[in-house]
Amino acid sequence: MRPPGADERPLVGVVGSGIAGLRAANAILRSEVDARVVVFGDEIHRTYNRPGLTKKRYPLSDSLGMTIAEDVKVKGAESDALTWRLGxxxxxADLRAxxxxxxxxxxxxxxxxxxxxGVRPRSSVRGDGECRLHTHRTLRGLSDARYVxxxxxxxxxxxxxxxxFVACELASLAREYGCEVLMxxxxxxxxxxxxxxxxxxxxLRRWLVRHGVTFLTGDSARELLCEAGEPDAAPSSDRSLFIDAVGSVPNVEWLHGNGLDLSDGVRVDAYMRVSPWDNVFAAGDIARYPDxxxxxxxxxxxxxxxxxxxxxxxxxxLASSLGHGSxxxxxxxxxxxxxxxxxxxxQIAGNPRTSDSTKIVCGDPDRPDQGVIVAYLREGAMVGAAYLDQGARLNGAYIKLLRSLRERQPDVLHAP
Structure with a gap:
């Protein structure tokens, strides 16, 4: 019960200030819901373009952090129609209450x-200690990007x-800066x-090696992975930069105790609704939905x-659940x-991961810079496509293939 005189408009909480949270909040506002929307974010920054953190080389500058932050701004984050609770x-969470x-x-x-x-980066270091030989970092946020x-x-x-993706983009960035790179x-x-x-x-591995990256696999790579340092051991003063890009972990711990399926993110239905709660929805990297x-x-x-x-x-x-919008x-x-x-x-389209065979449509995988298009099939039907090229030689053929793939797009799923 709200106290007498309190604002009677529905109060919507958006936990996460990344692009999924921002898009959800703005979609609610566009649906003309007369509601208050509050966005919570761990970081002190409003929404920015995370993929952009590895896309561009910046000139030497004392204001590098500010330059990166300005460069990765996204449209819509300036909205003051939302209440921002950053940091x-x-x-x-008690979803019942x-x-x-x-x-x-x-x-x-x-x-x-x-x-x-969303998610947080996984670390390759065992235990909680820091490796004595390297400065271990991940690249997820603006502070990470500034340091790296x-x-x-x-x-x-x-x-x-x-x-x-993050690892390869970082390798590309490091080579642009002229660094020696080991993957x-x-x-x-x-x-x-x-x-x-x-x-x-x-x-792709041969392409990286051709452009100066040392790429080790299997036991050769495993031998160079780090153990956690001994707690009382002083770190080396000349530790080299060691970046972990080994996947991610969904941020679901705060939802424990609510009877949800959190085995891999948050399980939702085809409308992004978190069962059995009609007023709770999930989006972005954390949402696991019917494909x-x-x-x-x-x-x-x-x-x-x-x-x-x-x-x-x-x-x-969410807006529809409040009776607004179609x-x-x-x-x-x-x-x-x-x-x-x-x-x-x-470029990748569809869902190649579900394929059981591949077909080279045109080009040669051994010469990816000259253009190669690959179709991914499941039981003979195309489910995905990939196009590698240093220019746009085969762009017309790829677009044609995408049209064919789109025609196979499944019907919209409906929740039971």
């Missing part, structure tokens, strides 16, 4: 909730553990292997476009992502 984490306990010691009661706390760019500007040797991938043969398959992965491209099997994706799409859907679904359609999307690996453009 304020949420420690626990509709209450959040904040890092400030306060409690926050809500009428509806969006969970968009400063070290790379100094031309330091850098070791990168992992071979995913360690103990589990697979090369970049993006679990997504694009062994042949394309090996082609239209894999017969409804739950999937969780950590891509910028996914955060935007699921954030928009969560906001529309009912939201269930999740239906065309997955697409892109990156650049030392000048080589890599």
């Amino acid at each position: 304020t984490g949420v420690e626990t 509709r209450t959040l306990r904040l890092s400030t010691g306060e409690t926050f009661g809500y009428d509806a909730l969006v969970i968009a706390t 760019h400063q070290r790379l500007q100094a031309g330091e040797k850098v070791t990168i553990v992992g071979a995913g 360690l991938e103990a589990r697979r043969s090369g970049p993006f292997e679990s997504l694009l398959g062994e042949r394309v992965s090996e082609a 239209p491209w894999a017969a409804g099997s739950p999937t969780r994706m950590e891509f910028w476009k996914n955060a935007i799409d699921t954030g928009n859907l969560a906001g529309r679904s 009912p939201a359609s269930g999740i239906s999307y065309f997955p697409s992502m892109s990156t650049e690996v030392i000048g080589l453009r890599v």
